[in-house]
Amino acid sequence: MIIVLLFGLMFALMALGLPIALSIGLPAIGLIVTPGVFPESATLAALGQTVVQQLFSGVDSFDLLAVPLFMIAGSIMEVGGISRRLIDFCNSLVGWAPGGLAAAAIVASMIIAGISGSAAADTAAIGAVVIPAMIRQGYPPAFAAAVVAAGGSIGIIIPPSIPMVIFGFMTNISTSQLFAGGMLVGVLLGLSFIIVAVWISWRKGYGERVPFTWSEVAVTGKAAIWSMGAPVVVLGGILSGVVTVTEAAALAVFYALLVGTVINRELAWKDLPALIIKSQVAAGGILFIIAMAKIFGWLLAMQQSARLLDVFVSSLSLPPTGLLLMVMALLLVVGCVMETTAALLLLVPVLALLTPQMMVDPVQFGVLVVVNLAIGMLTPPVGICLFVSCSIAGISLGKISRAVMPLVIVALLDLMVAALWPPLTMWLPTLFYR
Template sequence: MIIVLLFGLMFFLMALGLPVALSIGLPAIGLIITPGVFPDSVTLAALGQTVVQQLFSGVDSFDLLAVPLFMIAGAIMEVGGISRRLIDFCNSLVGWAPGGLAAAAIGASIIIAGISGSAAADTAAIGAVVIPTMVRQGYPPAFAAAVVAAGGAIGIIIPPSIPMILFGFMTNISTSQLFAGGILVGALLGFSFMAVAVFISWRKGYGERQPFTWKQVAATGRAALWSMGAPVIVLGGILGGIVTVTEGAALAVFYALLVGTVINRELSWRELPRLVIRSQATAGSILFIIAMAKVFGWLLAMQQSAQLLNTFVNSLALPPIGLLLLVMLLLLVIGCVMETTAALLLVVPVLALLTPQMQVDPVQFGVLVVVNLAIGMLTPPVGICLFVSCGIAQVSLGKVSRAIAPLVLVSMVDLVIAALWSPLTMWLPTLLYR
């Protein structure tokens, strides 16, 4: 009964428009201190102390320092000229094809995903540059926004990834292994999005083509060389075991700052305070959600939610693959209606317990969870990538939602492939770490 009431109150407060952190934390704290929920021998002071301890322990982690650091790196990247140079280079490679600029936008998103770890930051960085250009070349604004949103969602699959950092923190699974597991899946999604964008552009006559010349490739490649170095240095350091994830995040900030101010010279020092404040406001909201979710999860654990879930799953008598697909469907639905960080923090501690019954490796399951939530970023009503690209393109959410439907469909096909064919997620982690 307590569990039903807890989730009911949470969704009710979210429906009222209360901030996500408060929607999660207030019902949990309220029920914890409600008489009768815990034995009378447990004093109110002791319960209050427990709440404070859970709030503190929820964010007391060196690994979580990577979250605000990657947010700063993404903010610097957005205004430091990195995205424009990457788009120009990708366009020089594929601009000759139908829908070449759309494919270039997705290609640049894949590269930028290796810097910030944030889908919203990637969408904003690419969209601000490429959407106006795509519209000038004859692409419908809704299609341009859909392509940019789809590319931005890859930002939490290709490492570094803030949701993967959170998943590793909650489950004590190596974040580096999760990063390695996301590389091939992110690449599959990226190339699938490119194929769909090119096909639609060819069929409907969108965009302009530009002649392919090695001279243009060389010129744009030289200009983008420093920008392309960031993913290589940051990911190479993390996956190679040279730096930790948090140290890699600090390295990403330093490198983005170096490229934006010294090399590209498009970022002034006077802009830095504004960028830091904006990025840390977002990071602070994420950490506040994490702290509140810790209290929420503690109350669930005290109500023996894991045992109840295990009993329910056993009663279904599903084969492992059936249970895995059912969990994937549940995550898709949750990703559509709940903010990504909140969804991750609420469902992972419970669903991660089912990996033995699903017969999947915890690393594979972590990657699948993140892919599910990335798809949720492309669907209304809470798809953050959709909202960012809609704002840049000045197009209604309904129009962009219709335009992005083929991209969402192909992403679901890729998700099924990743779920059923484990080497896609496990080959690189096995090669590098086992």
């Protein structure tokens, strides 16, 4: 009864428009201090102390320092000239093909994904440059926005990834292994998006082709070489074991700051305070959700939710593959209606307990969870990448939602491949760490 009431109150508050953190935390806190939920020996003062302790322990982690650091790196990247130089270089490589600029936007998104770990930041950084350019070349605004949104969603799959940091923190799974597991899946998604974008552009005659010349590749490559070096430094440090994920996040901030202020000279020192404040307000919101979700999860655990879930799953009598596909379907639905961080914090503590029954490695499951939620960023009504792209393009959510559907379909096919073919997610973690 308590579990049903807890989730019912949470969804009711969300429907009323209350912020996600409060929608998660207030029902849990309210039920904890309600007389009769806990034994009478538990005084109100003791329960209040428990709430405070759970709030603090929810964010008391060195690993979570990576979240605000990656947010700063993404903000610096957005205004430091990194994205524009990457797009110019990628366009010099693939601009000769039908839909060349669309393909270049996706390639640039894959490169930038190796810096910030935030899909929204990647979408904004690429979209601010490439969406107006695509519209000038004759691409429909909805298609241009959809391509950029799809490319931005890769930002949480190709490492570094803020959702993977959160997943690793919650499950005590190596974040570095999660990063390695997401790399090939992210590349597969990027290639699939490129194929779809080029095919649609060729069939409908979108865009202009840019003649391929080695001189243009050399010029744009020279301008972008420092921008392309950021993922090499960050990911190379993590995968080689030289730095931890949190240290790599600090390295990303330093590198983005160096490139933006000293090399590209497009970021003024006087602009840094505003950038830091903006990024840390966003990071603070994420950490507040994590703290509130800790209380929510603690109350679920006290109500023996794990045992009830085990009984429910056993009653279904599904084979491991069937159970895995059912969990994937649930995550897809949740990703459509709930913000990524909130979905992670509410579902992972429960669903991670099912990995033995699903017969999947915890690292593979973590990657699959993040891919599911990345697809949710491309679906209304809560697709954050759609919101960022359509605001840049100046179009309605309905128009971009229709244009993004072919990209969502191919992403779902890639998700099936990742779920049913474990080597795609497990080969690199096994190669580097086992």
